[in-house]
Amino acid sequence: MAIYPPLRLKLRTARALSLVVLVAMPLGYLGGAIWPDQDGGTSLPFAILRLVGLFAGVFLFVDIRNQRANAPDTMLDERERAERDSAYRASHYGIIGALFLAFLYTIPAKLLGWWFPTRDGAIDLLSGFGIASLALPGIILAWRERGEQD
């Protein structure tokens, strides 16, 4: 019953990277969509935030915690299965909640003429949302994990 992940980050590192993903991705993608540069593209600071968030997300995705979230049942003990299921439920609620808020925003936005993303901005937002969602179960597992000394 062993998982051999590409990466085995220390708990503190995984948690730090998760904060980077949760801060940098929304700021980078949403900020870049709301405040494009003069040519309509993504301004440099937001592009850097996106890259930072993206690399942090990739590291988290290949870390053991996310690998454990995607492992088949036979490779996990009963507690790990329960944790994995709980992490996926929490991720599901988080993703559904974020989508619901976004859809909720569109109603007054259309009526009151609030900001709406361009087509490219919408694709960027969906990309950032997708990448953050991929890393979300591993993020939840990293924050629920207890340290080795416990």
Added chain:
Amino acid sequence: MVSGNDSINLHNRLTLFRVEAGLSRAALAERVGVNPQTIGFLERGQYGPSLELGLKLAAVFGVPVEALFSLVPFQSLASQLARPAAGDER
């Protein structure tokens, strides 16, 4: 705490039995087929085992499962030892 497992009011004496048996968490985990972290969660009362795991743990120590796990808090060892000692003094 592992959400989704509702047995958070389960009391256990797993640490006591494990230490008395001279087993590390890793050794006990290997005997019952779980991750060592799971033993830690069990000992801290943050996870309630399935019936199968509870029985496996009891079998390791050669005790009934009720000796390891309980729905009511176990009496502390100190109070259990103090009572017979108080009785002897009379």
